[in-house]
Amino acid sequence: MNEPILQFKKISKSYGNVLANNQISFNIKKNSVHALLGENGAGKSTLVKILYGLLQPDEGEILFNGNIFSTKSPKESMAKGIGMVFQHFSLFESLSVKENLILGLNEEISYGALVKDILAISKKYGLELDLEAPINSLSAGEKQRVEIVRVLLQEPKVLIMDEPTSVLTLNETKSLFNTLNSLINDGTTIIYITHKLNEVIEFCNDVTILRKGKEIETSETIKFDSDSLATKMVGERINPLHRNNFISSDIIKFRVKDLSCKYNDPFLTDLKSINFSVSKGEIFGIAGVAGNGQTELMQVLTGEDIRVQSGEIIFNQKKITFSKPQERRDMSIGFVPEDRSGHSAVPELSLAENVLLCQFANNKFTKNGIINNKSISKYANEIISKFNVMTEGDSSKASSLSGGNLQKFVIGREILSKPELLIISHPTWGIDAGATQYIRNELIKLSNQGTSIIIISQDLDELIQLSNRIAVIYNGELSNSLETDSLDIKKIGLLMGGQSE
Amino acid sequence: MNSFIPRLELRDQNSTIMNFMSPVLAIILTLATSAIIFLIMGFNPIQTLYVFFVSPISTLSGLSELLVKAIPLALIGTGLAFCFKNKIYNIGAEGQLTMGAIFGGGVAIYFYDSNAYWLLTMILIAGSIGGVLWALIPAYLKIKFNTNEILTSLMLVYISLYILDYLVVGPWKDPLGFSYPKSRPFSEAGRLPIIFNGYRVHAGLYVMLTLVFLSWFIFSKTLIGFKLKVSGHSSMASRFAGFNQNYLIYLGFGVCGAFAGLAGIMEVSGPIGLLYRDISPNYGFTAIIVAFMGRLHPFGILLSSLIIALTYLGAEDAQLFLQIPSAVGFVFQGLILFYLLGSEILIKYRLKFI
Numbered sequence: 001m002n003e004p005i006l007q008f009k010k011i012s013k014s015y016g017n018v019l020a021n022n023q024i025s026f027n028i029k030k031n032s033v034h035a036l037l038g039e040n041g042a043g044k045s046t047l048v049k050i051l052y053g054l055l056q057p058d059e060g061e062i063l064f065n066g067n068i069f070s071t072k073s074p075k076e077s078m079a080k081g082i083g084m085v086f087q088h089f090s091l092f093e094s095l096s097v098k099e100n101l102i103l104g105l106n107e108e109i110s111y112g113a114l115v116k117d118i119l120a121i122s123k124k125y126g127l128e129l130d131l132e133a134p135i136n137s138l139s140a141g142e143k144q145r146v147e148i149v150r151v152l153l154q155e156p157k158v159l160i161m162d163e164p165t166s167v168l169t170l171n172e173t174k175s176l177f178n179t180l181n182s183l184i185n186d187g188t189t190i191i192y193i194t195h196k197l198n199e200v201i202e203f204c205n206d207v208t209i210l211r212k213g214k215e216i217e218t219s220e221t222i223k224f225d226s227d228s229l230a231t232k233m234v235g236e237r238i239n240p241l242h243r244n245n246f247i248s249s250d251i252i253k254f255r256v257k258d259l260s261c262k263y264n265d266p267f268l269t270d271l272k273s274i275n276f277s278v279s280k281g282e283i284f285g286i287a288g289v290a291g292n293g294q295t296e297l298m299q300v301l302t303g304e305d306i307r308v309q310s311g312e313i314i315f316n317q318k319k320i321t322f323s324k325p326q327e328r329r330d331m332s333i334g335f336v337p338e339d340r341s342g343h344s345a346v347p348e349l350s351l352a353e354n355v356l357l358c359q360f361a362n363n364k365f366t367k368n369g370i371i372n373n374k375s376i377s378k379y380a381n382e383i384i385s386k387f388n389v390m391t392e393g394d395s396s397k398a399s400s401l402s403g404g405n406l407q408k409f410v411i412g413r414e415i416l417s418k419p420e421l422l423i424i425s426h427p428t429w430g431i432d433a434g435a436t437q438y439i440r441n442e443l444i445k446l447s448n449q450g451t452s453i454i455i456i457s458q459d460l461d462e463l464i465q466l467s468n469r470i471a472v473i474y475n476g477e478l479s480n481s482l483e484t485d486s487l488d489i490k491k492i493g494l495l496m497g498g499q500s501e
Numbered sequence: 502m503n504s505f506i507p508r509l510e511l512r513d514q515n516s517t518i519m520n521f522m523s524p525v526l527a528i529i530l531t532l533a534t535s536a537i538i539f540l541i542m543g544f545n546p547i548q549t550l551y552v553f554f555v556s557p558i559s560t561l562s563g564l565s566e567l568l569v570k571a572i573p574l575a576l577i578g579t580g581l582a583f584c585f586k587n588k589i590y591n592i593g594a595e596g597q598l599t600m601g602a603i604f605g606g607g608v609a610i611y612f613y614d615s616n617a618y619w620l621l622t623m624i625l626i627a628g629s630i631g632g633v634l635w636a637l638i639p640a641y642l643k644i645k646f647n648t649n650e651i652l653t654s655l656m657l658v659y660i661s662l663y664i665l666d667y668l669v670v671g672p673w674k675d676p677l678g679f680s681y682p683k684s685r686p687f688s689e690a691g692r693l694p695i696i697f698n699g700y701r702v703h704a705g706l707y708v709m710l711t712l713v714f715l716s717w718f719i720f721s722k723t724l725i726g727f728k729l730k731v732s733g734h735s736s737m738a739s740r741f742a743g744f745n746q747n748y749l750i751y752l753g754f755g756v757c758g759a760f761a762g763l764a765g766i767m768e769v770s771g772p773i774g775l776l777y778r779d780i781s782p783n784y785g786f787t788a789i790i791v792a793f794m795g796r797l798h799p800f801g802i803l804l805s806s807l808i809i810a811l812t813y814l815g816a817e818d819a820q821l822f823l824q825i826p827s828a829v830g831f832v833f834q835g836l837i838l839f840y841l842l843g844s845e846i847l848i849k850y851r852l853k854f855i
Contacts (some may be wrong), residue, residue: 304740325743335741342735348515349734356727357742366724 083156141172197497230493285467404435553815580760593654595785601762604631632762
């Protein structure tokens with residue numbers, strides 16, 4: 001019972017300069033549910049992708065039942081008994097359940113035998129399926145069942161589940177756990193990737209906590225409670241030396257009141273009665289694990305998607321709930337969405353042309369609809385020199401810049417217009433350390449000039465370094481805000497894992 | 502591995518040279534392929550290509566005919582660029598052309614005995630309105646119901662052709678026309694004047710050149726052109742910038758409809774002079790090739806309209822002098838589009854022999 005089925009031995013994997021997995025070693029016991037817990041970027045996905053054959057490790061090896069296990073493709077892993085159910089489904093929407101299941105198979109099998117297998121599996125593990133239904137008529141939970149059955153048809157010994165409950169309702173989650181329990185009774189081992197603390201405690205036997213590519217601890221879950229798990233997950237944080245000069249103030253610049261959005265889409269997170277306010281010159285941080293409503297919140301704040309069900313957004317005492325992006329810019333609100341490539345900038349266009357995407361009241365580049373090329377080129381060059389953007393010039397295509405340089409350019413574009421409010425999502429995502437520090441300093445400088453800033457980020461260190469207050473978004477709900485100076489890091493970890501008190 | 506088959510390798514940056522060279526490459530490959538086709542058909546390929554591409558424009562009247570054909574092609578091609586730049590695939594320009602001819606032609610037929618100086622202007626305006634209205638149908642359906650504009654705009658082509666068919670055999674039939682399916686001839690005041698005596702090239706040339714130049718100005722100097730370009734590259738960025746996507750769809754279809762409708766009515770009130778079934782030898786479809794061959798740049802479109810117009814003339818001459826079916830002209834057009842789309846891959850990729 002206690003013998004390991006899988007042994008990871010000093011697995012390392014790097015992408016460029018980033019060490020996604022740093023000498024990770026731990027064992028997974030046979031016939032157990034083993035959780036991999038960590039924030040975004042902790043290295044969970046990289047590790048299981050190595051196991052599933054999607055990635056090759058730079059160093060280290062995996063033992064499977066005591067033998068060296070190497071795999072070059074998911075097909076090979078599957079044949080050796082490792083199956084995986086992804087967070088995002090890969091099903092053919094217009095085909096039926098049955099057709100999807102047939103397509104997933106590698107070996108030839110008679111049709112009748114297949115249907116018999118499917119029915120046997122779905123009965124045994126409580127995975128009810130309507131074989132004739134087209135995929136696009138199914139709920140997210142039903143689609144997941146199809147994915148699970150598809151993997152189970154290959155009779156895996158180890159089943160990897162990647163954030164399986166992220167798209168499920170409460171009832172669907174319960175029935176998923178029933179299914180997984182009966183799989184355990186049949187001798188399967190489950191690797192369960194999650195950031196939800198309660199699922200680890202309720203459902204998993206063992207847990208490996210990863211942080212920034214390193215294995216922090218592997219133990220039985222009985223030894224932990226939510227508090228200790230949360231602390232291990234987010235780690236000890238060092239408070240920053242330099243912050244902005246903001247002293248708490250009563251001048252509310254921006255307020256979100258009871259904001260709710262409902263999308264009827266399993267891949268979007270509904271926003272539930274969100275409340276927060278930001279004062280003049282304050283930096284407000286919104287923390288949380290990816291996919292808990294950050295993108296949706298950002299789109300509502302920028303005005304790109306204003307499917308607001310109830311509540312309001314107020315800027316300078318004016319309701320702007322349904323204002324369009326340009327109207328918000330004219331009121332001196334700047335935005336930087338997280339994706340530089342095709343959202344905040346168009347890679348195929350020149351830097352000068354990218355300037356033209358954002359016109360503010362005090363920065364107009366057109367007159368009667370005719371573009372003033374001189375002024376956009378001048379503005380682009382001003383950004384390039386003031387924000388140290390490494391490029392050949394304002395006529396270079398945005399795609400020719402490195403991520404850090406393009407991000408400096410995009411943020412510089414907003415900062416130079418001296419906005420009264422800047423809303424920025426993942427300001428330093430995927431860029432090098434030098435550019436990161438540069439951007440953080442610029443944001444602090446900006447707030448010292450009186451600009452209010454809202455930062456949405458998964459990088460907790462960043463938020464602690466920059467923000468005056470931090471709130472956590474989890475499953476579309478925003479927590480009360482916490483003062484960064486007296487921050488209880490454990491509490492943030494609990495909130496990120498979905499435990500309020 | 503087999504070292505004779507080149508591999509495609511992604512370029513770091515799109516090739517500027519291939520951006521201009523891919524239409525040239527497409528033309529060279531088309532000529533080579535058609536030479537082979539002629540050889541197989543038993544014709545001397547050199548002589549045939551000469552008849553196709555040189556002899557039609559070796560006379561003044563040939564050059565005039567070239568311009569007559571290029572006018573609708575360049576005009577519609579430029580209109581299509583307003584859609585294609587935004588990656589909206591309106592392929593129903595033929596229908597918009599037909600509706601333009603019907604609306605403008607309707608005015609001309611109603612005032613068949615009028616000699617009012619304003620008649621021609623009225624006819625041209627009515628023609629553009631017809632094109633716009635017809636083009637706005639797929640735009641509305643796309644915005645309201647997210648229908649595929651390729652299908653709806655194409656199907657509307659056939660509807661418009663049947664409407665024209667019905668009108669010229671029914672209510673608009675020429676009372677003095679011995680039951681031929683055609684309308685009354687338009688009055689002199691309703692006809693586009695010719696530019697040179699004895700040649701068919703007409704004042705529509707000026708209209709076309711003005712609109713091509715205006716479109717170039719819009720694309721390269723105005724915010725509207727910029728919005729179309731940004732939306733075509735990335736709808737996310739366009740939304741971030743606050744550009745109204747629906748407005749841009751209406752705008753693209755509207756402009757294209759106006760240009761195609763104008764092309765239709767200018768054809769009818771110019772060289773033809775009345776309404777009948779076959780007012781257009783597929784100008785609306787061929788203009789799609791013209792637009793892509795011109796790389797959606799108005800001046801490029803102007804140039805490619807002349808090249809494609811030549812395939813029409815060449816096909817007529819080849820039928821006349823060599824008894825080659827004139828459908829070979831369409832084979833040419835098809836080949837050009839085929840090679841054009843094929844060689845576009847070289848803008849993003851390079852060939853690598855290993």
